[in-house]
Amino acid sequence: MHIYSINDVCKSFNNGKVEANKNITFSIKRGEIIGFLGPNGAGKSTLVKQMVGLLKPDEGDIHFYDQKINSNPEVLTYFLGYMPQRIGALGDLTASEAIRVTCKLKGLTNEATKVEVKTLMDEFDLNRIDKRPLNKLSGGENRLVAFCIALIANPEILILDEPTDGLDPEVRKIVWNKIMTLNREKNTTIVLVTHNVVEAERVLQRVGLINNGSIRAIGTVGELKDKISNQIKLDLKFNAMEKTNLINLFKDSSIYKVVPLDESHFIIYCDKEYIQSAIKILIENIGLEKFNDFNISTPNLEDVYIQLKKEGIR
Numbered sequence: 152m153h154i155y156s157i158n159d160v161c162k163s164f165n166n167g168k169v170e171a172n173k174n175i176t177f178s179i180k181r182g183e184i185i186g187f188l189g190p191n192g193a194g195k196s197t198l199v200k201q202m203v204g205l206l207k208p209d210e211g212d213i214h215f216y217d218q219k220i221n222s223n224p225e226v227l228t229y230f231l232g233y234m235p236q237r238i239g240a241l242g243d244l245t246a247s248e249a250i251r252v253t254c255k256l257k258g259l260t261n262e263a264t265k266v267e268v269k270t271l272m273d274e275f276d277l278n279r280i281d282k283r284p285l286n287k288l289s290g291g292e293n294r295l296v297a298f299c300i301a302l303i304a305n306p307e308i309l310i311l312d313e314p315t316d317g318l319d320p321e322v323r324k325i326v327w328n329k330i331m332t333l334n335r336e337k338n339t340t341i342v343l344v345t346h347n348v349v350e351a352e353r354v355l356q357r358v359g360l361i362n363n364g365s366i367r368a369i370g371t372v373g374e375l376k377d378k379i380s381n382q383i384k385l386d387l388k389f390n391a392m393e394k395t396n397l398i399n400l401f402k403d404s405s406i407y408k409v410v411p412l413d414e415s416h417f418i419i420y421c422d423k424e425y426i427q428s429a430i431k432i433l434i435e436n437i438g439l440e441k442f443n444d445f446n447i448s449t450p451n452l453e454d455v456y457i458q459l460k461k462e463g464i465r
């Protein structure tokens with residue numbers, strides 16, 4: 152049975168001017184780790200806010216097991232841990248106070264609350280920042296507390312909106328490890344939003360790529376990579392003066408897809424059989440001496456993401 156079923160969900164803002172989610176449909180099985188990737192403003196947070204009952208879909212419906220949550224989000228309270236992008240309401244409390252209050256809201260006894268506060272404060276080394284309220288902590292510290300709050304009472308499903316955003320590499324590793332351990336040992340279902348494609352590729356079992364409010368592709372990391380498996384990638388860094396030259400060289404081609412990352416950094420994607428001619432074109436028209444870096448590789452999930460973001464997957 153699916154833990155979540157999302158059917159044809161649409162959500163817009165500003166009297167329909169901003170279509171944040173358009174006909175979103177997918178389901179989630181118990182014990183999955185699924186993540187949503189997409190550029191800023193793609194509609195990821197809007198989607199998870201509807202899944203946790205903070206927003207109501209304009210159209211379509213969301214079921215948690217067999218319960219429709221559009222009109223009855225309370226059913227989620229005991230099953231769900233949610234980490235929002237920003238902690239607003241608890242900002243005047245310290246980490247331990249915020250954890251304690253959330254334990255009480257979740258119905259834990261005094262004794263269980265005491266144990267939970269101590270366990271989380273110790274596990275994530277939060278005692279060192281417990282003198283200041285959450286709104287006086289750094290962005291990363293604040294997000295770590297938000298992550299801990301989502302873990303309270305060992306929920307069956309965790310919905311995490313950019314859990315590692317702003318965390319330093321060491322803490323990021325701790326958070327990803329915790330996510331994987333909970334999934335492996337307690338079969339916790341994890342739904343997350345992230346911009347970190349490289350880390351996501353290691354952790355996620357299924358990925359949904361969202362752009363302009365729609366799911367553009369959803370599947371296992373392998374399935375998404377298969378969409379571009381016959382491609383090869385040329386990563387070029389060169390003198391910015393050559394930018395126009397390079398764009399003009401390939402602008403009428405349906406064989407080469409040129410993606411600018413910045414003024415002097417470009418990626419060219421093409422099917423494997425065309426790579427030699429791409430190199431020939433570059434050498435003859437620009438010259439090897441103009442390139443600061445030149446790298447050929449097979450594409451990874453990040454490339455699926457880059458292509459989706461810039462132009463859409465072919």
Ligand SMILES: Nc1ncnc2c1ncn2[C@@H]1O[C@H](COP(=O)(O)OP(=O)(O)OP(=O)(O)O)[C@@H](O)[C@H]1O
Binds near residue numbers: 190
């Ligand atoms: N409460 C709101 N009122 C008006 N517009 C909104 C509201 N919430 C979101 N939007 C708009 O809906 C679109 C989708 O926003 P959303 O926050 O879901 O994107 P996102 O993919 O989570 O972006 P990011 O990666 O930047 O967090 C954006 O254009 C955003 O400006």
